[in-house]
Amino acid sequence: MSKTLIIRLSATGDVAMAIPVVYAVAEANPDDSFVVLTQPFLTSLFVHHPPNVSLLEVNTKTTEKSFLGFLLFALRLRTSGFDHVLDLHNVIRSRVVDFIFCLFGKKVFIVDKCRKERKRLISRPPKVIQPLRPVYLRYADVFRKAGFRFDETFVSLYANQASKPIFEESLFGRKKEYWIGIAPFAKHRGKIYPLEKMEQVVSALSKRDDLKLFLFGGAGEESKTLSSWGKTYDNTVDVASRRLSFDKELALIRLLDVMVSMDSANMHLASLVGTRVISIWGATHPYAGFYGYRQREDLAIQTDLSCRPCSIFGDKRCYRTDWACMNGITPEEVLRKINDTLYQ
Numbered sequence: 001m002s003k004t005l006i007i008r009l010s011a012t013g014d015v016a017m018a019i020p021v022v023y024a025v026a027e028a029n030p031d032d033s034f035v036v037l038t039q040p041f042l043t044s045l046f047v048h049h050p051p052n053v054s055l056l057e058v059n060t061k062t063t064e065k066s067f068l069g070f071l072l073f074a075l076r077l078r079t080s081g082f083d084h085v086l087d088l089h090n091v092i093r094s095r096v097v098d099f100i101f102c103l104f105g106k107k108v109f110i111v112d113k114c115r116k117e118r119k120r121l122i123s124r125p126p127k128v129i130q131p132l133r134p135v136y137l138r139y140a141d142v143f144r145k146a147g148f149r150f151d152e153t154f155v156s157l158y159a160n161q162a163s164k165p166i167f168e169e170s171l172f173g174r175k176k177e178y179w180i181g182i183a184p185f186a187k188h189r190g191k192i193y194p195l196e197k198m199e200q201v202v203s204a205l206s207k208r209d210d211l212k213l214f215l216f217g218g219a220g221e222e223s224k225t226l227s228s229w230g231k232t233y234d235n236t237v238d239v240a241s242r243r244l245s246f247d248k249e250l251a252l253i254r255l256l257d258v259m260v261s262m263d264s265a266n267m268h269l270a271s272l273v274g275t276r277v278i279s280i281w282g283a284t285h286p287y288a289g290f291y292g293y294r295q296r297e298d299l300a301i302q303t304d305l306s307c308r309p310c311s312i313f314g315d316k317r318c319y320r321t322d323w324a325c326m327n328g329i330t331p332e333e334v335l336r337k338i339n340d341t342l343y344q
Contacts, residue, residue, distance in 0.1 A: 001031045001032055001033070002032045002033070002083040002084060003032070003033045003035070003080075003081055003082050003083050003084075004032065004033070004034050004035070004082065004083060004084045004085075004086060004146070004148075005035050005037060005056075005077065005080075005082040005084070005085045005086065005097075005101075006018075006022060006034055006035065006036045006037065006086045006088060007037045007085065007086065007087045007088060007089050007094045007097060008036065008037070008038055008088040008089050009037070009038055009039060009058065009060060009089055009091070009093060009094065010038070010039055010042070010060075010089075011265070012042060012045075012265035012268070012269075013264065013265040013267070013268040013290070014089075014135070015038055015042050015045060016045060016265065016268035016269055016271070016272055017135050017136050017139070017268055017290070017293065018036075018088055018136070018139050019045060019046065019154075019157075019272060020136060020152075020154035020272070020293050021136055021139045021140050021143065021150065021154075022034060022036060022049075022053060023049065023050055023053070023154050024150060024151060024152065024153045024154045025140075025143045025148050025149070025150050026049075026050040026052050026053045027050050027153065028148070028149040028150060028151055028153070029052075029148050029149055030050075030052060031052075032052065032148070033052045033053075033054070034052060034053050034054070035053075035054050035055070035056050035080075035082070036053065036054070036055050036056065037056045037057075037058055037077075037097075038055065038056075038057070038058070039057070039058065039059065039060065039061075040057040040059055041246075042246070043055045043057060044245045044246040044247045045246045045247075045250070045269075045272070047157045047158075047247050047250055048157055048158065048160070048161060058070075058073060060093065070093055070096060071096060074096050074097045074100050075100060077097060077100070077101075078100055078101065078104055082101070082106065083106065083107075084106065084107050084108070084109065084146050085097060085098060085101045085106060085107070085108040085109070086108075086109050086142050086143065086146055087108060087109065087110040087111060087142070088111050088139050088142060089111070090110050090111050090112075090113055095110075098110060107146070109142045109143075109145045109146045110142070111138055111139060111141075111142050112138055112141070113138075114132050114133065114138070114289070117132050118132065118288065118312050121285070121287060121288060121309060121312075122309050122310055122311055122312060122316075124307065124310075124319070125306040125307055126306070127306075129285070129287055129308075129309070130287065131286075131287040131289075132287060132288055132289045133289060134289045134290075134291065135289045135290055136293055138289070140152075154293075155274060155294075156254070156272070156273050156274035157250060157254075157272050157273055158254055158273055158274075159274070165251070165255055167248065167251060168251055168252050168255055171242070171252075172214070172237060172252070175212075175255060177209070177210050177211055177212050178210055178211050178212070178257045178258075178342055179211075179212050179214060179255055179256045179257055180205065180211055180212070180213050180214070180256065180257060180258055180259075180260065180338065181213075181214045181215075181216055181253060181256045181258070181259035181260065181261070181266070181270070181275075182198070182201070182202060182213055182214065182215050182216065182259075182260050183215075183216040183217065183259060183260065183261040183262065183264065183266035183267075184198045184215075184217065184225075184226075184262065185217045185218065185222045185262065185264065186262040186263060186264035186314060187264070187313075187314070187315075188283075188311075188313060188314035188315040189314065189323075190282050190283030190284065190310075190311050190313075190314030190315065190316060190318070190323075190325075190326075191262045191263045191264060191281075191282055191283065191284055191313075191314035192262060192282070192314075192326070193262060193280045193282070193326055193329065193334075194326060194327060195225065197329075197330070197331050197334075198331075198334075199229065200331040201260070201331045201334050201335060201338075202215075202229055202233055202236065203233055204331070204335055205235075205335070205338070206233035206234050206235050206236050207234070208235070209235075211235060212235050212236075212237065213233070213235060213236040213237065214237050214239050214252065214256065215229060215230060215236065215237065215238050215239055215240060216239050216240060216249070216253075216259075216266050217240040218240065219240075219243075222240060223238075223240045223241055226238045226239075226240045226241070227240070227241055239252065246269070249269065250269060250272060250273055253266075253269055253270050253273055253275055254273035254274070254275060256270070256275050257275075257276070257342060258275070258276045258277070258278055258338065258341050258342060259275050259276070259277045259278070260277075260278045260280070260334070260338065261277055261278070261279050261280070262279065262280055262281075263279060263280075263281050263282075263284045263290065263314065267279050267292045267295070268292055268293070270292065271292035271293040271294060271295055272293070274294075276295070276296070276299065276341060277292050277295050277299060278299050278300075278301065278334070278337050278338060278341060279291075279292065279295070279299065279300050279301065280300075280301045280302075280326075280329060280334065281300055281301065281302040281325075282302075282308075282314065282323070282325040282326035283308070283309060283310050283311040283314045283316065283318070283325055283326075284309050284311055284312065284313065284314050285302070285308055285309035286300055286302075287309070288309060288312050299337070299341060301329055301333060301334060301337055302325070302329075303324065303325050303326075303328040303329060305324060305325055305328075307319075307320060307325075308325055310325075
């Protein structure tokens with residue numbers, strides 16, 4: 001029986017992609033215990049986790065923000081009886097923990113981020129793009145190297161739960177029509193479908209009596225936009241203003257018939273609960289390995305351009321300056337994909 005520390009400090013989508021692997025490994029190795037080190041606000045993602053999985057919080061925004069604060073935290077970890085460290089993040093902070101454990105003779109296994117392959121993938125044309133190994137399988141590789149069994153058994157956070165949607169019905173009413181989630185935002189511009197076009201999609205869908213729309217997003221300007229849409233269009237609910245915790249948001253997302261999302265955290269949240277995702281891709285590409293867990297490849301909407309992908313995270317400027325990757329996708333194309341998905 002071993003005790004293993006798993007490090008994935010951020011971001012929301014990356015932690016979500018680790019969950020299917022962590023749960024599957026824990027269930028396949030019931031005599032071993034696994035402790036996931038992550039940010040406090042991300043712990044609510046770990047809904048219905050196996051009994052041999054526990055969570056450990058580290059706050060790199062406050063108490064462990066400075067290098068000294070994090071170093072002292074890492075030194076305290078050394079006394080917690082861990083036999084292995086599995087680093088699924090591979091950044092400076094996680095490598096500090098790795099170094100300390102290595103220094104005291106513990107085995108450390110680190111995820112391969114395929115940095116060279118990523119660089120080739122986003123180089124300027126001419127180029128031949130090839131799919132990289134999916135991120136969740138690279139996480140699984142780390143567990144296998146550490147000697148743990150992994151089988152791709154994860155289906156949904158709610159797969160073994162028979163709970164009734166009492167909370168969701170109390171907030172949003174009983175489900176009588178198709179429920180569609182719309183998550184139009186991402187961290188960087190290269191991953192955001194033009195809002196004026198997405199609003200056309202929302203407007204068209206809101207006119208249908210057989211649909212109910214749920215708008216997902218964050219605080220600030222995102223919340224203002226979604227609040228405006230929620231007030232303007234019928235059959236449209238602004239979920240962002242409710243400030244739901246991740247576990248409650250996941251409970252709602254599992255009832256959706258389809259989620260329309262960018263290459264963003266909402267794609268991965270929907271994947272965790274087995275909800276189909278229509279994802280819209282611009283500067284980034286599913287070939288980078290960040291596609292939603294067990295999502296159908298034909299549900300990705302993207303333009304065929306020789307310059308794509310030009311970025312792994314969507315944070316680079318468009319060197320063409322026209323953002324053709326997103327501007328070339330019409331609202332009609334998105335609407336057709338939604339209709340085809342609902343009625344298949």
